[in-house]
Amino acid sequence: DSGVTQTPKHLITATGQRVTLRCSPRSGDLSVYWYQQSLDQGLQFLIQYYNGEERAKGNILERFSAQQFPDLHSELNLSSLELGDSALYFCASSGYSGAASEQFFGPGTRLTVL
């Protein structure tokens, strides 16, 4: 158990819908990273927050957004969903702002868009 929690574990929805994925980091960790893992693209970095502020942006679509709240949990919002958004979404946390530190991964949310 990494100490990182993600909810829900599974999500099935339809094209055009909007969903919110939630991540709670390990106690004391200030950084939250979001990753997408799809069959055709593998793992990709989406976005990072550190202590409530956006720190880095990767291959995140404009239809996706995220935020980190004062209690340090983070939410990833996916809107106008398309079939290609079906993937595993992981969050990870670390105690530092840079990626050159050990990251602890949550169990993931499996999103299926029908």
Place this chain on the structure above:
Amino acid sequence: KNEVEQSPQNLTAQEGEFITINCSYSVGISALHWLQQHPGGGIVSLFMLSSGKKKHGRLIATINIQEKHSSLHITASHPRDSAVYICAVISSGSARQLTFGSGTQLTVLP
């Protein structure tokens, strides 16, 4: 060409064999991660290294910065080592994000 290339893509070994998974990258990096993804999907960080060698139990990771190459070795492999092993780099120019290899699927047979 991907920035991070892993080989082999698939590897089947007999229990007890010594296993090597390779990772080559084309950019300057500040650090490299090795991750393990279990059949259920969960990801565990195995190592983060920027030089030399690290060892944890039966796992050894090495990196050669000049040759832009890292290896993950598993000694005395066991069926529970069956998983996908993923290499990820932090490029020098973008110190805040990981770029991932496509992974090596390892199956260890009893």
